[in-house]
Amino acid sequence: MTDKQGIDRGQNENSEGKYDRIFKLLVVGDCDVGKTSLMLRYTTDAFTPDSVSTVGVDFKLKTIFKNGRRIKLQIWDTAGQERFRTITTAYFRGAVGIVLMYDIANEESFRALQEWSAQIKQHAAESTQVILVGNKSDIEKDRVVPTSKGSELAEQLGFLFLEASSVLNHNVSQVFEQLVDAICQQTTVTVATPSAKLTDSQPALRPAHSCSC
Numbered sequence: 001m002t003d004k005q006g007i008d009r010g011q012n013e014n015s016e017g018k019y020d021r022i023f024k025l026l027v028v029g030d031c032d033v034g035k036t037s038l039m040l041r042y043t044t045d046a047f048t049p050d051s052v053s054t055v056g057v058d059f060k061l062k063t064i065f066k067n068g069r070r071i072k073l074q075i076w077d078t079a080g081q082e083r084f085r086t087i088t089t090a091y092f093r094g095a096v097g098i099v100l101m102y103d104i105a106n107e108e109s110f111r112a113l114q115e116w117s118a119q120i121k122q123h124a125a126e127s128t129q130v131i132l133v134g135n136k137s138d139i140e141k142d143r144v145v146p147t148s149k150g151s152e153l154a155e156q157l158g159f160l161f162l163e164a165s166s167v168l169n170h171n172v173s174q175v176f177e178q179l180v181d182a183i184c185q186q187t188t189v190t191v192a193t194p195s196a197k198l199t200d201s202q203p204a205l206r207p208a209h210s211c212s213c
């Protein structure tokens, strides 16, 4: 059901099935920090140790239930490689939530967060919620980024923060749940209409409308 302003108030159905809300989320960060693994662990509950480097972008869908509403998450996994940067930043537009990742055993991936946050500020909407994720918390012996450094940076940037491990399935669902909670707490979120196409050549959703979860 769509009201006069074109805002979806009821249940919609498109080729991806029924939903009340659809949120476009993006997973970004340097190469090899574990973006694909996190997305796959969350959407398929599987971990594949020999995952291949993402080329461009890819997405997976997952439906969750919140306050009796069916929320479809459209989770976009982006390539960490610099050569894909122009493509991946185009996908920031229309994202209501971003998972920004680094590897707790890779100092360079942590330093790169300054550049990633600058890209987010430049290309994403001001209302976009961001969660900083220190990944690979299972390899504590190789840790070079203390938890306190991660949480301090997140606080400074105004982002949520968690450490996670796709290997151990530690905090994986919490990453997405906390991000969705933050999105739902806002009064204005981007809502896709039933006609929104899930193609990788059409990354943008419809303009922001007021709604709550």
Ligand SMILES: Nc1nc2c(ncn2[C@@H]2O[C@H](COP(=O)(O)OP(=O)(O)OP(=O)(O)O)[C@@H](O)[C@H]2O)c(=O)[nH]1
Binding pocket: 029, 030, 031, 032, 033, 034, 035, 036, 037, 038, 048, 049, 050, 051, 052, 053, 054, 055, 078, 079, 080, 081, 135, 136, 137, 138, 139, 164, 165, 166, 167, 168
């Ligand atoms: N120990 C450990 N290894 C992980 C974890 N998550 C991913 N990895 C490994 O890290 C490597 C990179 O994982 P990917 O998920 O492909 O990383 P990515 O960020 O998607 O990489 P790009 O697509 O190249 O940007 C792979 O060898 C994974 O098996 C984790 O939580 N713990």
